[in-house]
Amino acid sequence: MSTQDRSRLHPITRRQALACLATWTGAAVVWTVAGGVPRALGATRGDAPVASSTDAFTFVQISDTHIGFRKEANPDVVGSLRHAIADIHALPQTPAFVVHTGDVSHLSKPEEFGSARELLQELKVDRVHTVPGEHDTIDDGATGYLRYFDHDGKNRSWYSFDQGGVHFVGLNNVLNFKLGTLASLGDEQLGWLKSDLAGVSGSTPIVVLAHIPLWTVWEPWGWGTADSAEAMALLRPFGSVTVLNGHIHQVLQKVEGNVALHTAMSLAYPLPAPGQAGIGEPGPVTVASAELAKVLGTRRVEVIRGRHELALVDMPFEGRRA
Amino acid sequence: MSAHASIRAVAIAAQALGVRRLLPLALMACALSLPAMRQAGAAATPGGPVVDITKFAYAPKDITVAPGTRVVWINRDETPHTVTGTDKSFGSKGMDTDDRFEHTFDREGDFSYLCTVHPFMTGVVHVRKP
Numbered sequence: 001m002s003t004q005d006r007s008r009l010h011p012i013t014r015r016q017a018l019a020c021l022a023t024w025t026g027a028a029v030v031w032t033v034a035g036g037v038p039r040a041l042g043a044t045r046g047d048a049p050v051a052s053s054t055d056a057f058t059f060v061q062i063s064d065t066h067i068g069f070r071k072e073a074n075p076d077v078v079g080s081l082r083h084a085i086a087d088i089h090a091l092p093q094t095p096a097f098v099v100h101t102g103d104v105s106h107l108s109k110p111e112e113f114g115s116a117r118e119l120l121q122e123l124k125v126d127r128v129h130t131v132p133g134e135h136d137t138i139d140d141g142a143t144g145y146l147r148y149f150d151h152d153g154k155n156r157s158w159y160s161f162d163q164g165g166v167h168f169v170g171l172n173n174v175l176n177f178k179l180g181t182l183a184s185l186g187d188e189q190l191g192w193l194k195s196d197l198a199g200v201s202g203s204t205p206i207v208v209l210a211h212i213p214l215w216t217v218w219e220p221w222g223w224g225t226a227d228s229a230e231a232m233a234l235l236r237p238f239g240s241v242t243v244l245n246g247h248i249h250q251v252l253q254k255v256e257g258n259v260a261l262h263t264a265m266s267l268a269y270p271l272p273a274p275g276q277a278g279i280g281e282p283g284p285v286t287v288a289s290a291e292l293a294k295v296l297g298t299r300r301v302e303v304i305r306g307r308h309e310l311a312l313v314d315m316p317f318e319g320r321r322a
Numbered sequence: 323m324s325a326h327a328s329i330r331a332v333a334i335a336a337q338a339l340g341v342r343r344l345l346p347l348a349l350m351a352c353a354l355s356l357p358a359m360r361q362a363g364a365a366a367t368p369g370g371p372v373v374d375i376t377k378f379a380y381a382p383k384d385i386t387v388a389p390g391t392r393v394v395w396i397n398r399d400e401t402p403h404t405v406t407g408t409d410k411s412f413g414s415k416g417m418d419t420d421d422r423f424e425h426t427f428d429r430e431g432d433f434s435y436l437c438t439v440h441p442f443m444t445g446v447v448h449v450r451k452p
Contacts, residue, residue, distance in 0.1 A: 071400045071419070107402050107416045134439050138404060138416035179408050179436050180444045221378075222442045281378035284400050 057096040057164045060088050061299040063246030064266035067116040068106035073269035073284035080267045081119050083317055084298050089124055098125050101246035102133025102211025113148035132157050133211040134174040142172060158189050160196050165305050167200050171210040173225045183212055184226035194234055205240040213245045215254050215261055218274035221282040223248055235259055242310055251314050270295040293317035375403050380445035388452050392426040403437045
């Protein structure tokens with residue numbers, strides 16, 4: 001979305017924004033920071049100079065908004081997205097951009113994509129970067145999704161860009177090629193990733209955006225990517241890689257060498273823990289309405305060049321005690 | 323050929339050759355196919371083969387039907403699913419809760435399918451002459 005588009009399509013009024021803020025009942029609480037594992041982001045040398053604060057920037061990850069979902073687990077997903085937008089506007093530092101890691105729609109319907117795009121344009125940030133989820137590619141692959149969320153006009157659902165010395169890569173790992181397997185990236189996209197990374201120096205921090213976890217969280221529920229090993233092999237040589245995923249509607253982390261993988265909360269509804277006893281399938285979990293605000297939320301990511309950690313702060317709508 | 327197909331074939335022939343000359347033939351074909359239509363209708367009643375999509379699975383996962391049988395899938399989950407033939411010979415749109423999808427299997431064979439949203443969900447329709 002261009003800055004021009006954004007200013008033209010900014011329907012939220014000051015009063016609406018204040019109304020949203022007024023309903024925000026709790027302060028954002030840090031309840032996990034990168035799973036307790038500090039991640040190097042920036043130069044890998046220990047003596048790297050700390051950059052001036054003007055070098056720092058933040059961005060926000062939101063995920064799994066499921067516009068079009070109206071079931072008991074969350075009858076008002078639009079309200080939840082607006083809540084997230086208000087939270088983002090209340091941050092002390094304006095984020096450079098927002099990323100949405102998949103399932104912006106529930107049923108891949110054009111009206112859902114259209115509504116989602118309009119709502120995301122209420123965000124007072126320069127850009128929103130999205131990647132598709134499996135709910136966005138139900139009927140015709142990424143075709144319908146790309147009509148609303150074509151990142152760079154290339155009619156392709158994967159892309160890269162650079163910001164503040166960090167190389168960002170957006171991937172589509174919800175493609176299906178084989179019966180009964182996990183969704184995958186596919187050879188064409190892996191070939192693109194290889195050539196894209198060929199031009200990036202080994203000390204450049206990399207942030208990867210993809211919907212489904214790039215590691216196998218729970219195969220019986222499809223919580224993994226069939227060819228993630230090929231992608232990891234391409235990413236492993238780099239000094240600092242952070243993978244931001246959605247899909248499983250809960251926060252999990254995994255660290256493999258220099259690669260840290262993180263899943264995020266949803267803005268729609270919670271899902272069970274991987275393989276949770278007594279629950280046979282990954283369907284929406286209905287919790288008491290007072291509890292819902294504790295399991296939905298946003299994630300703020302702080303990038304400081306020359307510093308050794310990429311700070312991830314998960315912010316539920318209402319704070320929970322860590 | 324199903325009743326619907328035979329009527330369509332006659333209608334197309336009538337269009338091509340002139341309706342008036344073929345009208346009696348068309349009427350006769352309709353009359354002849356009436357019992358067949360009733361039979362086809364019976365297959366679509368709730369007593370016909372229904373595959374429930376529930377808890378991220380097709381139930382039953384395997385069914386065997388005679389050629390010409392219409393199979394009905396109903397999504398009982400809160401999550402959308404699809405019924406997509408792996409040979410692409412049949413396929414639903416995204417099915418929301420309580421949405422139905424029907425397909426008539428005319429020829430013998432084994433027709434595997436999956437949910438494109440959750441590709442670990444698979445099923446098979448075996449079409450066999452009784």
